[in-house]
Amino acid sequence: MTNSANADTLSPAAEAYVWGFPLVSVHRTRLLLCSKTDTGTMNHVNDLATPDDRAIVVPNNDTLYSSAWYDLQHGDLSLDVPPMDHANRYWNVMVLDGYTNVAYVCRRHHGVTGTRVRVTLDPTTPPANDDSDVVTVGTPTAWVIIRVLVESPEDIDTARNLQRSIQVTAPSNHPNQRTERAGRATAIAKSGVDFYSELKTYIDIDPPAPWHPQLSPAAQAIVDDPSSVSADELIAGVIEGERHIVGLNQADNVSKNGWSTGRSATGFGADILRRAAGAKFGLGGHQAIENRSYVAQHDSEQEKLDGTRPLQLRFAANDMPPCSAFWSLTAYGSDMYLVENEIDRWSISDRTPGLVYDADGSLTLTLSAERPLEIANWLPVPSGPYLLGMRVYEGHEEVISCDWFPPQLSRTAS
Numbered sequence: 562m563t564n565s566a567n568a569d570t571l572s573p574a575a576e577a578y579v580w581g582f583p584l585v586s587v588h589r590t591r592l593l594l595c596s597k598t599d600t601g602t603m604n605h606v607n608d609l610a611t612p613d614d615r616a617i618v619v620p621n622n623d624t625l626y627s628s629a630w631y632d633l634q635h636g637d638l639s640l641d642v643p644p645m646d647h648a649n650r651y652w653n654v655m656v657l658d659g660y661t662n663v664a665y666v667c668r669r670h671h672g673v674t675g676t677r678v679r680v681t682l683d684p685t686t687p688p689a690n691d692d693s694d695v696v697t698v699g700t701p702t703a704w705v706i707i708r709v710l711v712e713s714p715e716d717i718d719t720a721r722n723l724q725r726s727i728q729v730t731a732p733s734n735h736p737n738q739r740t741e742r743a744g745r746a747t748a749i750a751k752s753g754v755d756f757y758s759e760l761k762t763y764i765d766i767d768p769p770a771p772w773h774p775q776l777s778p779a780a781q782a783i784v785d786d787p788s789s790v791s792a793d794e795l796i797a798g799v800i801e802g803e804r805h806i807v808g809l810n811q812a813d814n815v816s817k818n819g820w821s822t823g824r825s826a827t828g829f830g831a832d833i834l835r836r837a838a839g840a841k842f843g844l845g846g847h848q849a850i851e852n853r854s855y856v857a858q859h860d861s862e863q864e865k866l867d868g869t870r871p872l873q874l875r876f877a878a879n880d881m882p883p884c885s886a887f888w889s890l891t892a893y894g895s896d897m898y899l900v901e902n903e904i905d906r907w908s909i910s911d912r913t914p915g916l917v918y919d920a921d922g923s924l925t926l927t928l929s930a931e932r933p934l935e936i937a938n939w940l941p942v943p944s945g946p947y948l949l950g951m952r953v954y955e956g957h958e959e960v961i962s963c964d965w966f967p968p969q970l971s972r973t974a975s
Contacts, residue, residue, distance in 0.1 A: 571805065573779035574757075574790065574798020579806060580776055580833045581760040581784065582749060583661045583840035587704065588763045589746040590616070590844060591630050599737040603629040605725055609711055611899060611907065618747065618897040619843055619950060622908035623889045624651070624708035625724045633682035634701045636732035640666055640680055643726045645673035646719060651710035651886045651954060653851065654727065656680060656688075659700035659767030661840055663828060663848055664688035666696060668886070669955055680705075684770040690827070699770030705729055706845055710887065713914045746844060750803040754795045757787035774831045802837075809838045817966040819859050820951070826850040826961045842897065853956050857949035861969040866949055868930030868942040872970040878922030883965055886954035887911050890926065890940055893948040902941035903932065909940040927973065 571579060593616060598604040605627045610620040631638055645652060650673060654666040666678050670692040683697035709724045711717055743759070744752065752759060761784065775781075782789055783798075815824050826849040829836035839846065846854065859865055860872055874890070882888035889910035894900040899907045909916075909926060917937045918924050927933050930944035942949070951967050959965040 572794075572798055572801055573777065573783055574794050575801035575805065576777060576780040576798075576833070577760070577783045578756060578798050578802030579837045580774065580780065581756070581764075582802070582806065582837040583844075584659050584763050584767065585749055585756065585760055586746040586840040586844055587657070587659050587661060587702065588766070589743050589749070591702065591704065592740045592743045593745065594628065595630055595738075595740040596742050597739075598629075599739060600630050600632070601731050601735040601737045603627050603705075603707075603729060605721075607721065608717070609907075611905075612901050615898055617845055619846070619891075619893055619948075620899065621708075621889065621952060622891055622899065623887070623910060623912075623952070624653075624710050625720050627707035627724055627727070629705050629729060631703045631705065631729075631731055631735065632701050633680070633698055633703050635735045637682075638680040638703070638705070639728075639730040640678045640696075640705075641728040641730070642666065642671065642676050642678075643723070644675040645723065648673055649886075650712075650723065651708075652723065652727070653708045653847075655706045655708075655845070655847070656696055656698060657704040657706070657845065658698050658770075659702040659763065660769060660773055661829075661836060661844070662688065662699055662770075662773070663690075664696045664698060665690050665848075665851060667851060669851065684768075687770070687772050699773065700767035702767050704845070710912070712912050746840075749841075750799055753799055754787075754792045756799055757783065757795055760784065761787065774833050774836075805834055806837045806841055809834055815963045816858065818969045819857060819861065819863075820855045820967050821858050822853060822855045822963060822966075823849065824963055826853075847952075849956075850961055852952050852954045853960050855951040855953075855967055857951075857967075857970060859970075861971045866942070866947050866970070868928075868944045868947055871927065871929035871931070871933070871973045873925055873927055873973045874970055875923060875925045875968055877968075880968070881924070882911075882951075882953045882967070883957040883959055884953045884955050885957065888951065888953045890949065890951050892928070892940055892942040893950065894943050895946050895948065897948060900943045900947070904936060904939075904941060906939070906941055909938070928970070929973075 656664040680696045686697040711720045891908040927939045
């Protein structure tokens with residue numbers, strides 16, 4: 562039985578749904594992306610994310626992405642990272658297994674002088690996440706995601722070269738083939754009773770590692786044979802499980818100044834509800850120790866965010882986001898994707914060219930749907946309800962420990 566206290570209240574069918582949701586989400590994403598790019602082949606995205614990119618929810622607009630899907634049953638991968646062009650260049654390679662367990666090969670561990678790492682299938686050994694030259698993965702499915710920071714519009718060519726210089730080499734017998742799609746990861750709940758048979762298919766591909774959270778006997782029986790219970794019970798399990806995932810009020814959630822973030826810094830552990838929520842609302846997203854994400858819950862007047870009400874975010878000179886890499890602020894529509902705006906700016910960060918600091922060294926950002934008189938510090942937001950996320954990469958201890966939070970979002974004149 563999982564150690565998650567929240568999961569103890571779930572019915573067996575709902576427990577099976579919540580436990581299996583990340584695996585189904587990963588494989589639906591694999592089948593979607595590999596319908597466009599062969600398995601075992603790195604897909605380099607040439608530009609930063611825009612509203613046209615809808616494969617992954619809440620994408621960042623800071624780094625170039627490359628990603629590829631591998632089957633480690635065919636052998637180990639060799640990951641070669643070249644020296645970066647300067648000491649401040651942010652780079653990161655994330656390796657996810659079928660259940661969203663994460664291993665990192667990154668600047669925090671290896672610096673900027675280059676490294677070579679072997680990625681191997683080893684269900685007996687959880688990822689160490691350190692500077693070792695061997696990364697263990699708990700399932701045959703391995704999703705490798707590369708991120709390289711774009712520091713300015715003029716930096717795009719340099720960032721692309723570095724992006725493509727990070728090489729993942731698979732065994733010569735690794736298959737390179739296209740897949741058939743199996744529905745979107747954002748529509749899993751609509752599968753109803755068919756979710757359980759789909760889940761069983763993916764478990765056959767990726768059996769859970771012994772250290773992955775285990776199901777209760779009753780839930781395991783449903784996973785092994787969905788026909789052992791009625792269709793009504795399965796459908797009720799989907800509804801119940803989805804309600805818990807969507808309405809999750811994490812016991813370790815921390816809120817301050819109208820912002821919220823999860824207390825955990827290094828993954829979901831045995832909490833299957835938090836793992837499922839992570840897959841639903843941020844599949845492929847970072848652990849907080851690499852990038853802590855904050856979500857704005859409301860403004861200083863306790864109102865939900867709405868682009869028709871302009872807001873300001875002011876960082877005092879002595880209270881800038883404390884980090885070793887960079888920070889960014891990104892606006893999303895209520896569907897968790899980027900939204901078109903008149904200046905094609907979907908994020909603003911400490912690397913945004915032309916930022917204007919106040920005389921006292923503070924920084925005031927404007928968030929509104931309507932164009933302000935001065936746009937240097939303007940982040941356009943949707944005209945209506947929206948989501949606002951802040952990312953702090955390689956945060957200092959006060960970020961990791963949840964002692965630092967972004968300031969309140971204050972109202973400003975239209």
